[in-house]
Amino acid sequence: MSRIFPDPRTASPDGLLAVGGDLSVPMLLEAYDHGIFPWYTRRPVRWWSPDPRCVVDPERLHVSKRLAWTLRRGTFSVTWNREFRQVMKQCGAQREDGTWIVPSMIDAYVKLHDAGHAHSIEIWHEGALAGGLYGVQRGAAFMGESMFHRVTDASKVALVMAVRQLFAAGVQLFDVQFLTEHLASLGAYEISRDEYLSRLATARIERVVLPWAVEPTGAA
Numbered sequence: 001m002s003r004i005f006p007d008p009r010t011a012s013p014d015g016l017l018a019v020g021g022d023l024s025v026p027m028l029l030e031a032y033d034h035g036i037f038p039w040y041t042r043r044p045v046r047w048w049s050p051d052p053r054c055v056v057d058p059e060r061l062h063v064s065k066r067l068a069w070t071l072r073r074g075t076f077s078v079t080w081n082r083e084f085r086q087v088m089k090q091c092g093a094q095r096e097d098g099t100w101i102v103p104s105m106i107d108a109y110v111k112l113h114d115a116g117h118a119h120s121i122e123i124w125h126e127g128a129l130a131g132g133l134y135g136v137q138r139g140a141a142f143m144g145e146s147m148f149h150r151v152t153d154a155s156k157v158a159l160v161m162a163v164r165q166l167f168a169a170g171v172q173l174f175d176v177q178f179l180t181e182h183l184a185s186l187g188a189y190e191i192s193r194d195e196y197l198s199r200l201a202t203a204r205i206e207r208v209v210l211p212w213a214v215e216p217t218g219a220a
């Protein structure tokens with residue numbers, strides 16, 4: 001049970017659990033440890049725990065023939081944690097209906113990144129940033145937050161490579177929050193919040209050191 005947040009199972013039907021608080025590193029870690037994440041466009045901060053929850057894993061990951069050809073062709077190159085802030089900015093910039101990736105969110109997650117708890121994967125094409133995604137790691141759980149593309153298929157490559165490399169490194173749970181048509185086309189699927197919380201409780205206490213992890217520069 002969280003020391004700060006209400007029981008996630010008491011969230012409203014749309015997933016809203018709590019309002020208020022801050023985006024400090026300890027507050028964010030407490031939230032993610034209990035299946036909760038912030039999502040808002042203006043303060044106060046709103047905290048969510050939706051039911052159902054969307055996840056993706058290697059067994060159900062769908063890679064189309066065309067995408068598999070793109071991956072084999074080597075059109076893109078992949079890095080981790082090279083441009084975390086820029087990946088966040090691009091994820092927010094490409095949303096026509098507005099974004100929750102406001103400056104205060106970017107600053108907060110950069111602090112999480114500097115403390116070694118958040119990671120970005122960057123997809124490069126002809127030397128330029130073509131796509132990517134970012135998320136938060138808690139033990140063997142990775143909570144994907146958002147992704148973007150500037151070049152066709154770059155966000156799909158980001159998700160496929162993230163899933164493959166994270167699970168190869170020991171991750172057991174890859175959360176993508178809400179099911180969208182784009183995520184469904186890649187094999188993402190829904191599970192109940194109860195199942196998600198059970199899997200999260202098991203995964204987050206495992207020790208997984210990612211080979212590309214950032215050396216912490218500040219206290220968590």
